[in-house]
Amino acid sequence: MAEKILEVKNLKTYFRTDAGLTKAVNDVSFSVERGKTLGIVGESGCGKSITSLSIMGLVETPPGVIAGGEIILDGQDLLKKTDDEMRAIRGKKIAMIFQEPMTSLNPVFTIGQQLVEALMLHEKITKQQAKEKAVEMLKLVRIPLAEKRFNEYPHQLSGGMRQRVMIAMALCCDPELLICDEPTTALDVTIQAQILELINELKEKTGASVMMITHDLGVIAEVADDVMVMYAGKVVEHATCDQIFDKPMHPYTYGLMNCIPKLDGDDTKELSVIEGMVPSFDDMPKGCAFCPRCPEAMDICREKMPKLAWTEGREVRCFKYTEEWEENVE
Amino acid sequence: MLSYTVKRLAQTIFVLVGISLITFVLLQVVPGDPVALMLEKRADPETIAKVRAELGLDLPYHIQYINFLKNAVRLDFGTSYFTKEVVSDALIRCFKVTLKLACMSFVFAAAVGIPCGIFSAIKRGKGIDTVVMVLAIVGVSAPAFWVAIILQIIFGLKLDILPISGFDGISSYILPSAALGARYAGSMARITRTSMLEVMGQDYIRTARAKGSGKWAITMKHALKNAMIPIVTLVGTDFGYMLTGSMLIEKVFSIPGIGKLAVDAMSNRDLPLLEGTVMYIAFIFVIVNLIVDLSYAFLDPRIRYGKGAA
Amino acid sequence: MGFFNKQKKFEQEVMENGMQYSSFYGDSFKRLKKNKMAMFCSAILVALVFIAIFAPLIAPYDPTFQDYTAVLAEPSLAHPFGTDEYGRDILSRIIYGSRVSISIGIVAQIVASVVGVTLGSLAGYYGGAVDNVISRIMEIFQAFPDLIFAMAIMTFMGKGVLNLFIALGLLTWVRTARMIRGSVMQLKEKEYIEASRACGASTYWIIMKGLIPNCLSTIIVLVTLGIPNAIMYEASLSFLGIGIQPPTPSWGNMISAAQTFISYRPVYSITPGIAIMITVIAFNIFGDGLRDALDPKLKT
Numbered sequence: 056m057a058e059k060i061l062e063v064k065n066l067k068t069y070f071r072t073d074a075g076l077t078k079a080v081n082d083v084s085f086s087v088e089r090g091k092t093l094g095i096v097g098e099s100g101c102g103k104s105i106t107s108l109s110i111m112g113l114v115e116t117p118p119g120v121i122a123g124g125e126i127i128l129d130g131q132d133l134l135k136k137t138d139d140e141m142r143a144i145r146g147k148k149i150a151m152i153f154q155e156p157m158t159s160l161n162p163v164f165t166i167g168q169q170l171v172e173a174l175m176l177h178e179k180i181t182k183q184q185a186k187e188k189a190v191e192m193l194k195l196v197r198i199p200l201a202e203k204r205f206n207e208y209p210h211q212l213s214g215g216m217r218q219r220v221m222i223a224m225a226l227c228c229d230p231e232l233l234i235c236d237e238p239t240t241a242l243d244v245t246i247q248a249q250i251l252e253l254i255n256e257l258k259e260k261t262g263a264s265v266m267m268i269t270h271d272l273g274v275i276a277e278v279a280d281d282v283m284v285m286y287a288g289k290v291v292e293h294a295t296c297d298q299i300f301d302k303p304m305h306p307y308t309y310g311l312m313n314c315i316p317k318l319d320g321d322d323t324k325e326l327s328v329i330e331g332m333v334p335s336f337d338d339m340p341k342g343c344a345f346c347p348r349c350p351e352a353m354d355i356c357r358e359k360m361p362k363l364a365w366t367e368g369r370e371v372r373c374f375k376y377t378e379e380w381e382e383n384v385e
Numbered sequence: 386m387l388s389y390t391v392k393r394l395a396q397t398i399f400v401l402v403g404i405s406l407i408t409f410v411l412l413q414v415v416p417g418d419p420v421a422l423m424l425e426k427r428a429d430p431e432t433i434a435k436v437r438a439e440l441g442l443d444l445p446y447h448i449q450y451i452n453f454l455k456n457a458v459r460l461d462f463g464t465s466y467f468t469k470e471v472v473s474d475a476l477i478r479c480f481k482v483t484l485k486l487a488c489m490s491f492v493f494a495a496a497v498g499i500p501c502g503i504f505s506a507i508k509r510g511k512g513i514d515t516v517v518m519v520l521a522i523v524g525v526s527a528p529a530f531w532v533a534i535i536l537q538i539i540f541g542l543k544l545d546i547l548p549i550s551g552f553d554g555i556s557s558y559i560l561p562s563a564a565l566g567a568r569y570a571g572s573m574a575r576i577t578r579t580s581m582l583e584v585m586g587q588d589y590i591r592t593a594r595a596k597g598s599g600k601w602a603i604t605m606k607h608a609l610k611n612a613m614i615p616i617v618t619l620v621g622t623d624f625g626y627m628l629t630g631s632m633l634i635e636k637v638f639s640i641p642g643i644g645k646l647a648v649d650a651m652s653n654r655d656l657p658l659l660e661g662t663v664m665y666i667a668f669i670f671v672i673v674n675l676i677v678d679l680s681y682a683f684l685d686p687r688i689r690y691g692k693g694a695a
Numbered sequence: 696m697g698f699f700n701k702q703k704k705f706e707q708e709v710m711e712n713g714m715q716y717s718s719f720y721g722d723s724f725k726r727l728k729k730n731k732m733a734m735f736c737s738a739i740l741v742a743l744v745f746i747a748i749f750a751p752l753i754a755p756y757d758p759t760f761q762d763y764t765a766v767l768a769e770p771s772l773a774h775p776f777g778t779d780e781y782g783r784d785i786l787s788r789i790i791y792g793s794r795v796s797i798s799i800g801i802v803a804q805i806v807a808s809v810v811g812v813t814l815g816s817l818a819g820y821y822g823g824a825v826d827n828v829i830s831r832i833m834e835i836f837q838a839f840p841d842l843i844f845a846m847a848i849m850t851f852m853g854k855g856v857l858n859l860f861i862a863l864g865l866l867t868w869v870r871t872a873r874m875i876r877g878s879v880m881q882l883k884e885k886e887y888i889e890a891s892r893a894c895g896a897s898t899y900w901i902i903m904k905g906l907i908p909n910c911l912s913t914i915i916v917l918v919t920l921g922i923p924n925a926i927m928y929e930a931s932l933s934f935l936g937i938g939i940q941p942p943t944p945s946w947g948n949m950i951s952a953a954q955t956f957i958s959y960r961p962v963y964s965i966t967p968g969i970a971i972m973i974t975v976i977a978f979n980i981f982g983d984g985l986r987d988a989l990d991p992k993l994k995t
Contacts, residue, residue: 111595142597145594146596153588159591163611164610173596208690401838403834408847411848414852523972528968528972531971534953534968535965535968542958542961626840629843630843652936663843670838670840
């Protein structure tokens with residue numbers, strides 16, 4: 056049984072808005088194993104980003120509030136830590152890279168300065184040593200002419216290179232867990248492939264675990280060992296990558312798979328879509344959140360929220376795989 | 386950066402020429418005969434015609450304008466009708482005084498306004514934020530000359546600890562600087578707060594937090610350095626306003642600055658002095674704005690270094 | 696059961712329950728109403744305009760009536776703010792002064808806005824040489840320090856209310872023109888403008904019906920926030936003796952007159968300034984609230 060780096064139990068993150076209480080993350084549980092990549096996939100607004108921000112302790116409180124649950128890292132609950140303790144963890148034990156490399160680096164400092172800052176925050180080394188390590192990291196992420204780039208400003212680099220710098224900054228203190236929030240969405244397709252390859256390679260080298268958040272199943276196929284599908288703040292399916300692609304069980308996962316146009320498909324058919332839209336948080340249906348859009352919905356789906364249950368070696372949140380289903384079909 | 390500088394310089398020269406043209410045109414519109422004004426006594430038409438020819442006022446307009454420009458460039462505006470002092474001497478003498486006043490007011494405004502703005506941005510939404518912002522609005526809305534008078538009444542008359550006129554000696558600097566600076570302290574506080582809030586919402590601040598930076602480092606280092614760029618430009622233009630809009634304060638405190646000189650010139654219809662002060666003050670304003678614009682380009686690495694090779 | 700049916704049913708329910716589709720201005724007005732400070736200030740402004748219009752009915756005395764038995768009197772029941780150096784009641788003069796300040800502020804700002812909107816939209820729409828010329832003119836006007844410019848105009852052209860309007864109008868039109876130019880340049884790239892052109896709409900029509908209504912909220916905010924500026928300028932010019940001339944009461948020239956008597960009757964200098972301050976603050980806060988209501992994205 057592989058060792059668990061991170062365990063999230065019943066995480067609830069809510070936001071207080073003018074319209075009421077928004078349950079952005081509504082009872083989510085999962086774990087990340089050492090050296091493995093967990094992919095989290097779902098549409099915009101399903102809560103995947105907020106989940107990662109909650110782990111990092113970067114949720115804005117107000118209006119956000121972590122209403123419950125535990126986040127266990129190294130046997131300690133992160134939610135019980137003080138600000139200072141979390142600051143020591145951020146960047147050192149858990150690191151995060153974000154979606155927009157264009158705006159994620161400070162425009163008035165050189166990349167060298169920003170890398171050195173990351174290093175000096177967590178490691179007890181001299182500035183000179185930090186500079187050397189920073190250049191090493193730039194070389195590690197395959198930035199050509201690293202010494203020259205060290206003194207340049209972010210706007211002098213392309214998007215792909217900036218994302219590499221972000222990766223360098225995240226990995227420079229050897230974190231145990233790297234969270235990537237849609238790191239390739241804002242990049243060209245060819246650069247996307249390079250970045251994903253880089254992340255995989257560095258994962259092997261450093262032994263870190265990775266949480267890859269994306270809405271793109273292609274990315275999942277590339278990098279993920281385990282996959283967690285989220286919808287409207289809840290986990291709806293959690294399986295290995297192979298299992299998901301072989302046989303998606305939750306109707307939503309199935310719908311997502313179908314949306315990918317296939318090379319060998321009949322090219323006279325229309326592209327299939329999942330009808331409808333993600334419900335807004337202040338207008339949640341009473342039963343299963345996916346029910347209004349589900350082609351197989353039954354009465355029971357409208358009444359009650361299904362529980363996350365083990366079926367065929369994975370977790371699924373759907374009445375289809377419970378005993379109650381047979382009763383309803385009759 | 387270089388091309389920007391050249392463009393800006395060219396624009397400055399163009400604007401200065403435009404200003405001189407407007408001033409010259411306005412001068413021609415003055416009701417009444419300038420020569421008759423100058424000669425005070427009721428002179429006969431021959432004397433008037435003679436003086437007119439001497440002054441070159443009978444030449445065609447475009448030649449007059451060229452002469453005007455030529456003289457303006459050498460700061461030669463003639464002699465005051467009223468005080469008989471050479472205009473350029475008066476300009477330089479009075480400008481030194483106003484410069485002193487403007488610098489002190491600026492230091493006051495920046496030392497009060499900017500920290501208040503930063504503080505307000507950090508404590509956004511809390512009670513102290515509202516208090517500071519209300520004070521800022523009051524500072525901006527109260528007429529500067531009225532604030533000056535209130536200060537005179539409180540500190541000069543009732544408490545009798547500070548002089549209410551003149552401008553020589555440290556104690557006489559305090560009230561005028563506070564009066565002129567108060568209004569700008571308010572606007573600087575608001576600008577600082579807005580700029581800081583905008584910067585604090587940026588992605589790179591989130592990255593800094595994800596790296597594990599502390600609150601102090603994030604505010605004072607990451608945020609402030611970015612926020613300062615627009616703040617410096619706006620604050621720099623405020624300095625320009627202080628230099629060129631000091632006439633109200635100078636009137637209240639009887640300070641012999643260039644603003645008061647301009648007002649006197651206007652009340653007395655003292656045309657040479659009037660030309661001189663208007664051109665000079667406009668020139669100062671344009672130069673200050675030029676320096677501010679160039680410093681903006683210098684401070685922002687995106688403009689200073691331009692696009693490098695990807 | 697296909698999904699489209701479900702969607703249609705949802706829409707039907709919405710129509711039946713009469714869900715409110717609110718308009719842009721309806722939404723904005725709702726947001727404005729929530730802003731208590733702005734609503735309070737709008738009440739103050741309404742009161743000020745009321746006072747200005749009905750000054751003869753409200754003021755206890757004729758502002759030009761000189762009572763030589765009560766020169767520079769202390770505030771009392773008979774004269775709540777005291778009297779000035781000619782024995783005129785200060786409260787009445789302040790009330791009449793509101794007419795001057797508020798009307799000048801509003802008219803000057805409207806003039807400046809008309810000029811600004813016209814030139815700004817022409818510059819933004821036509822671009823090219825027209826834009827070049829207008830932009831250069833704007834630069835020159837902006838390069839003039841404000842008060843000096845107004846003073847120069849008043850001196851060169853002579854004192855008088857009309858010249859005051861011209862001076863104030865010339866001071867403030869540039870800011871409006873700049874913003875409108877920017878908005879028009881953005882808007883004219885939008886598809887509906889191309890569509891109008893494709894339908895053969897004239898330039899006048901496109902500018903008046905297509906572009907300006909979309910700038911309307913910007914214009915409203917600029918005018919509202921520009922009025923206190925104009926009022927301040929008028930007060931400053933009157934204080935210097937170049938604006939409104941006595942005996943017409945203007946808050947600015949009252950403070951100027953009060954200066955001479957500052958040690959004997961300080962309250963004379965204080966009261967007109969408070970009037971200015973209240974008016975300007977009310978306009979500023981209301982203007983800020985208006986801007987937040989019309990475009991919440993700009994809110995800090």
